[in-house]
Amino acid sequence: MCNPFILATLDCPCGKGDFKALTDCPVLRWIADTLVSRGSSVTTFRKIMQTIGFLGPAFFLTQLSHVDSPAMAVFCMACNQGVLLGLSNTAGVLAGVFGTAATGYILQHGSWDDVFKISVGLYLVGTFVWNIFSTGEKILD
Numbered sequence: 001m002c003n004p005f006i007l008a009t010l011d012c013p014c015g016k017g018d019f020k021a022l023t024d025c026p027v028l029r030w031i032a033d034t035l036v037s038r039g040s041s042v043t044t045f046r047k048i049m050q051t052i053g054f055l056g057p058a059f060f061l062t063q064l065s066h067v068d069s070p071a072m073a074v075f076c077m078a079c080n081q082g083v084l085l086g087l088s089n090t091a092g093v094l095a096g097v098f099g100t101a102a103t104g105y106i107l108q109h110g111s112w113d114d115v116f117k118i119s120v121g122l123y124l125v126g127t128f129v130w131n132i133f134s135t136g137e138k139i140l141d
Contacts, residue, residue: 061123
């Protein structure tokens with residue numbers, strides 16, 4: 001059951017993703033340097049981080065249609081902020097054109113839960129494709 005929430009009434013720091021990036025980046029760089037210096041490949045580290053980046057938001061999207069409070073809805077959406085920002089920078093125009101039309105069609109014939117399930121499916125496919133085909137090694141000269 002989806003309740004309409006008025007997000008503007010919540011006392012929520014919407015810029016927390018920027019602060020999180022400031023604190024996470026040095027930690028992740030240290031982890032990456034440590035793993036690579038111990039023999040792990042750059043490819044392995046990138047695959048691990050991208051898997052977390054895909055599956056984390058997929059998990060929170062599965063929870064979004066089951067929350068009962070505006071605060072939890074904002075929390076679930078905030079946990080997707082970094083990935084959504086990266087995706088919007090990469091393919092925002094196409095997502096805006098096709099995603100809006102597809103969401104409207106799905107909502108006419110289904111529910112928000114169906115929309116979230118498709119998003120989760122895309123995250124799972126993205127994780128699979130990334131882990132099969134990605135590399136941290138130089139491909140082109």
